[in-house]
Amino acid sequence: xxxxxxxxxxxxxxxxxxxxxxxxxxxxxxxxxxxxxxxxxxxxxxxxxxxxxxxxxxxxxxxxxxxxxxxxxxxxxxxxxxxxxxxxxxxxxxxxxxxxxxxxxxxxxxxxxxxxxxxxxxxxxxxxxxxxxxxxxxxxxxxxxxxxxxxxxxxxxxxxxxxxxxxxxxxxxxxxxxxxxxxxxxxxxxxxxxxxxxxxxxxxxxxxxxxxxxxxxxxxxxxxxxxxxxxxxxxxxxxxxxxxxxxxxxxxxxxx
Amino acid sequence: xxxxxxxxxxxxxxxxxxxxxxxxxxxxxxxxxxxxxxxxxxxxxxxxxxxxxxxxxxxxxxxxxxxxxxxxxxxxxxxxxxxxxxxxxxxxxxxxxxxxxxxxxxxxxxxxxxxxxxxxxxxxxxxxxxxxxxxxxxxxxxxxxxxxxxxxxxxxxxxxxxxxxxxxxxxxxxxxxxxxxxxxxxxxxxxxxxxxxxxxxxxxxxxxxxxxxxxxxxxxxxxxxxxxxxxxxxxxxxxxxxxxxxxxxxxxxxxxxxxxxxxxxxxxxxxxxxxxxxxxxxxxxxxxxxxxxxxxxxxxxxxxxxxxxxxxxxxxxxxxxxxxxxxxxxxxxxxxxxxxxxxxxxxxxxxxxxxxxx
Numbered sequence: 001x002x003x004x005x006x007x008x009x010x011x012x013x014x015x016x017x018x019x020x021x022x023x024x025x026x027x028x029x030x031x032x033x034x035x036x037x038x039x040x041x042x043x044x045x046x047x048x049x050x051x052x053x054x055x056x057x058x059x060x061x062x063x064x065x066x067x068x069x070x071x072x073x074x075x076x077x078x079x080x081x082x083x084x085x086x087x088x089x090x091x092x093x094x095x096x097x098x099x100x101x102x103x104x105x106x107x108x109x110x111x112x113x114x115x116x117x118x119x120x121x122x123x124x125x126x127x128x129x130x131x132x133x134x135x136x137x138x139x140x141x142x143x144x145x146x147x148x149x150x151x152x153x154x155x156x157x158x159x160x161x162x163x164x165x166x167x168x169x170x171x172x173x174x175x176x177x178x179x180x181x182x183x184x185x186x187x188x189x190x191x192x193x194x195x196x197x198x199x200x201x202x203x204x205x206x207x208x209x210x211x212x213x214x215x216x217x218x219x220x221x222x223x224x225x226x227x228x229x230x231x232x233x234x235x236x237x238x239x240x241x242x243x244x245x246x247x248x249x250x251x252x253x254x255x256x
Numbered sequence: 257x258x259x260x261x262x263x264x265x266x267x268x269x270x271x272x273x274x275x276x277x278x279x280x281x282x283x284x285x286x287x288x289x290x291x292x293x294x295x296x297x298x299x300x301x302x303x304x305x306x307x308x309x310x311x312x313x314x315x316x317x318x319x320x321x322x323x324x325x326x327x328x329x330x331x332x333x334x335x336x337x338x339x340x341x342x343x344x345x346x347x348x349x350x351x352x353x354x355x356x357x358x359x360x361x362x363x364x365x366x367x368x369x370x371x372x373x374x375x376x377x378x379x380x381x382x383x384x385x386x387x388x389x390x391x392x393x394x395x396x397x398x399x400x401x402x403x404x405x406x407x408x409x410x411x412x413x414x415x416x417x418x419x420x421x422x423x424x425x426x427x428x429x430x431x432x433x434x435x436x437x438x439x440x441x442x443x444x445x446x447x448x449x450x451x452x453x454x455x456x457x458x459x460x461x462x463x464x465x466x467x468x469x470x471x472x473x474x475x476x477x478x479x480x481x482x483x484x485x486x487x488x489x490x491x492x493x494x495x496x497x498x499x500x501x502x503x504x505x506x507x508x509x510x511x512x513x514x515x516x517x518x519x520x521x522x523x524x525x526x527x528x529x530x531x532x533x534x535x536x537x538x539x540x541x542x543x544x545x546x547x548x549x550x551x552x553x554x555x556x557x558x559x560x561x562x563x564x565x566x567x568x569x570x571x572x573x574x575x576x577x578x579x580x581x582x583x584x585x586x587x588x589x590x591x592x593x594x595x596x597x598x599x600x601x602x603x604x605x606x607x608x609x610x611x612x613x614x
Binding site: 052054073074075077078079083084086090091092093094095099102103104105106107109111112113116117118119123126127130166167170 | 454455457458461462463464465466468469471472473475476477478479480481482483484490494537
């Protein structure tokens with residue numbers, strides 16, 4: 001067993017008295033793909049948003065890579081090495097694909113505006129290095145042909161991949177994927193889950209993802225955490241979760 | 257594209273075919289060099305005082321101001337109606353530096369004026385950390401009125417001149433007197449060229465990327481590691497630095513004498529319209545917008561006087577002129593909301609492909 005990269009301990013969250021999460025605890029081992037599943041409104045997105053500081057938990061704590069926190073700011077989370085993709089396209093739509101991905105490198109930038117304004121050698125060298133790094137990621141996710149296109153003009157499936165590239169380029173230890181395959185057809189889903197698996201296997205990036213397609217989840221994940229009404233009702237390998245009666249009752253058993 | 261490149265290059269007069277064998281950098285260099293020769297060689301040699309004073313100097317200064325606002329609004333997405341105020345801070349600061357530190361060379365005074373404007377701009381930018389859009393516009397409007405009131409109400413800023421106005425104490429660099437029109441034009445053109453190059457460098461760098469990132473989607477920008485607050489305030493600083501220097505030039509090189517009313521809310525609106533019409537998030541758009549807003553009315557005036565001169569009441573002529581100008585703005589913006597710069601790019605692309613522009 002590897003050491004846990006991420007651990008949530010008794011995390012609770014409510015919005016104006018409505019409980020979104022109740023005493024949620026789970027751990028994700030380094031290098032694994034963990035899926036968060038559950039019906040709509042189960043608290044999956046809330047859990048993700050607490051991990052990278054978009055929401056602040058009412059109580060409970062989080063340990064990421066040895067750093068313990070109760071609340072964190074999104075920028076700090078990014079600096080710790082938590083990457084994130086978005087359910088609804090959150091690309092910088094007027095920027096090129098390359099610029100979108102290079103923007104993901106900001107937390108690694110060492111040169112400042114003066115160096116940029118005067119085109120100093122240090123800034124130029126860093127720019128060249130960043131470009132090279134970004135282009136590697138474009139190749140890795142097969143989006144180099146779209147390099148110079150404005151992100152907002154691309155097909156939905158490609159945009160989702162650019163989103164992943166933008167997170168991946170900063171070499172995060174953990175990537176939070178919020179419905180990376182939402183709204184895709186079967187072929188696109190398979191392609192995307194192929195890229196997620198490829199990233200995980202090749203780069204060892206830990207993944208915590210939200211997905212509704214149970215088939216994809218079972219296929220892709222090492223671990224599945226099942227939420228229902230803000231509580232954890234199942235946690236284990238895909239097989240174990242599939243056969244858990246409580247899970248079946250809460251989620252898998254219901255016909256959508 | 258002809259397959260035999262050497263064939264294409266011998267055809268004299270087909271510059272594009274001739275340039276095909278050049279590297280992309282040198283292909284960009286040619287129009288740049290041509291522009292430099294025009295601005296610093298041909299125009300100073302051929303221009304007359306009317307052109308310098310009434311057209312070229314105000315055009316370049318307002319282009320610079322538009323460029324400054326474009327950094328903030330076009331690139332970083334932060335709305336502002338305080339451009340006039342920021343310009344006046346640059347003007348009054350440069351004036352006071354020159355007045356109170358007599359040994360200070362003019363370029364240093366301009367830089368210090370820009371730096372002062374940058375500090376004030378960052379202060380005015382602080383509300384942007386909490387509010388955006390119309391609310392930010394309203395708070396910059398507050399800043400606009402505050403600065404006007406400050407410079408009008410406190411004589412210290414204008415060296416207690418009875419009219420509250422300031423003028424360039426001495427316009428010289430290293431002993432060379434710059435008060436003639438052609439020298440004031442060159443001072444303006446050199447300043448604008450340097451600041452434009454720096455701005456282009458910035459917007460094409462990681463700094464520019466973070467600006468457009470917070471413009472397009474600030475929540476996502478924070479989550480992927482862009483320091484949103486710092487990036488916004490940096491945009492306010494750079495924008496205000498440029499606007500401040502533009503303000504100083506507006507007094508020193510163009511008006512000669514000015515007071516806080518030269519930088520009132522109308523000035524802020526004028527500059528905002530320049531970048532909206534010229535093109536938000538476009539360096540070229542800043543210049544095109546300034547040319548359109550400043551020069552087109554002059555052109556229309558000339559045409560109107562030429563056609564109706566003496567036969568139509570001048571008041572009526574002025575109204576007609578406003579109507580034509582307004583209608584043209586509406587037409588162009590509905591045609592191309594991204595501004596005249598985008599419209600011109602589309603036009604030249606179509607011409608290049610040999611099809612007539614629609």
